[in-house]
Amino acid sequence: DGLLTPRESARFVAENSRDVRVDGGGVRRVAELLLAAASGAALRAAAWKARHELHPRAADEAAVNWVFVTDTLNFSFWSERDEHGCAVGYGGGTYTGYWALCAALNRALDEGIPITSARYYATVTLDQVRHILRSDTDVSMPLIEERHRILNETGKILLEKFGGSFLNCVRKSEKSAQKLMHLVVESFPSYRDVTQFEGKRISFYKRAQILVADTWSVLEGKGDGCFKDISSITMFADYRLPQVLVYLGALKYSDELLKKLLKGEMLSYGDKQEVEIRGCSLWCVELIRDCLLELIEKKGKKSDGEINSILLDYYLWDYARDHREEMKGIPFHRTRCIYY
Numbered sequence: 053d054g055l056l057t058p059r060e061s062a063r064f065v066a067e068n069s070r071d072v073r074v075d076g077g078g079v080r081r082v083a084e085l086l087l088a089a090a091s092g093a094a095l096r097a098a099a100w101k102a103r104h105e106l107h108p109r110a111a112d113e114a115a116v117n118w119v120f121v122t123d124t125l126n127f128s129f130w131s132e133r134d135e136h137g138c139a140v141g142y143g144g145g146t147y148t149g150y151w152a153l154c155a156a157l158n159r160a161l162d163e164g165i166p167i168t169s170a171r172y173y174a175t176v177t178l179d180q181v182r183h184i185l186r187s188d189t190d191v192s193m194p195l196i197e198e199r200h201r202i203l204n205e206t207g208k209i210l211l212e213k214f215g216g217s218f219l220n221c222v223r224k225s226e227k228s229a230q231k232l233m234h235l236v237v238e239s240f241p242s243y244r245d246v247t248q249f250e251g252k253r254i255s256f257y258k259r260a261q262i263l264v265a266d267t268w269s270v271l272e273g274k275g276d277g278c279f280k281d282i283s284s285i286t287m288f289a290d291y292r293l294p295q296v297l298v299y300l301g302a303l304k305y306s307d308e309l310l311k312k313l314l315k316g317e318m319l320s321y322g323d324k325q326e327v328e329i330r331g332c333s334l335w336c337v338e339l340i341r342d343c344l345l346e347l348i349e350k351k352g353k354k355s356d357g358e359i360n361s362i363l364l365d366y367y368l369w370d371y372a373r374d375h376r377e378e379m380k381g382i383p384f385h386r387t388r389c390i391y392y
């Protein structure tokens with residue numbers, strides 16, 4: 053039906069973009085930064101668990117269903133005033149953004165609320181969702197009503213089509229990441245991250261791709277999670293990766309766009325400039341991966357395990373978290389939507 057894949061979409065956007073461009077020198081510098089990490093533990097699937105205490109330790113059905121409900125809600129955590137947003141205290145730590153979601157879900161499970169069970173969230177009420185996702189500050193997690201609607205919708209479909217467990221959906225994909233991604237977007241409407249650009253229908257599928265990636269990670273790339281085509285998954289076009297790619301000099305914004313973002317102006321989902329930011333970021337990470345693989349080849353550095361766009365994305369996202377202060381001067385684009 054003429055819908056471009058995320059990679060094709062990104063290439064098309066990058067070739068026709070006006071306010072955002074990929075910087076070749078910056079791409080190379082980021083590849084060199086990653087080369088150092090490539091031989092270490094950071095650029096490996098095991099980091100998904102090793103580095104993040106809120107992610108499940110296990111690699112079982114419960115862990116897969118934890119990933120599914122988390123990635124179903126994995127969108128739009130940014131707050132109007134960046135330094136004052138939703139925060140969740142859990143296990144002695146205080147978490148914000150994506151981690152606030154993980155902390156809230158783990159807190160619910162500790163309170164005996166079966167939030168990872170489709171039977172529960174298919175009919176969970178708005179008040180119950182407000183309680184589960186409650187913030188320790190006076191700023192709630194954004195789009196609570198949308199999150200409630202999506203939980204009910206997604207839970208009902210998981211019960212009807214997949215016996216209430218995302219593991220059944222994974223098994224239907226016959227160990228193909230692409231099949232799983234398409235099964236998810238066909239089955240669950242809230243994952244359909246598709247839009248238009250210059251007359252073409254394009255897809256970024258950010259939440260569907262991170263869901264496949266996190267399923268691969270939580271299953272440690274083994275058994276049901278041994279996707280033979282996992283390297284076909286691209287980076288996830290969210291609002292943090294563009295920010296870190298600009299900070300590292302691999303992506304450049306026009307003066308007009310930068311001025312707009314510095315003023316905190318919102319962009320709507322599907323706006324030309326919003327699509328250019330997401331598409332060029334995705335394409336930028338593809339080029340960084342190609343450059344890194346070239347450097348590894350040239351320097352004869354053995355990287356155990358495959359380097360793919362998922363691992364580069366995870367690394368760059370974590371890098372953005374660790375360099376929040378240094379990145380303060382670089383704006384992230386503000387789009388309020390359920391897709392990323």
Ligand SMILES: Nc1nc2c(c(CN[C@H]3C=C[C@H](O)[C@@H]3O)cn2[C@@H]2O[C@H](COP(=O)(O)O)[C@@H](O)[C@H]2O)c(=O)[nH]1
Pocket residue numbers: 099100104126127128129130148149150151287288289290291292293365366367369370392
């Ligand atoms: N591209 C990309 N986007 C990601 C993630 C993650 C969480 N992944 C963790 C799991 C394994 C990895 O090691 C990561 O540590 C969340 N997001 C998106 O970011 C935004 C939240 O940002 P902030 O407001 O700062 O929390 C929001 O759109 C959310 O959907 C990622 O990995 N890549």
